[in-house]
Amino acid sequence: MTHLPDPRRKRLLFRSWHRGTREADLILGSFAEQHLAGFDEVQLDRYEALLDCPDPDIFDWLAGRAAPPPECDHDVTRMLLAFRYTPRPT
16 A cells, blocks of 8 residues: 555545445545545645545546546546456455
8 A cells, every 4th residue: 555644645545445335446446545645735635635535426427428527637646547447466
């Protein structure tokens, strides 16, 4: 796991891994582990707002069934849409 020293990144990582559905946990948690450490403050703000979106909306964006609304159409969402979850080796 990526070292995330500051409380905000730790909180965002926790929120990413505890969405309520296992699928969302895996996708958003893995995405956060890979990208949070490199996000600047603006990207952290955008990711935090993205975490407020309902899981079904995010899944529709990921599956290509719907486009993100204008307020969610930014670099962080595009990074999430390009992200491919890969299971961890056991």
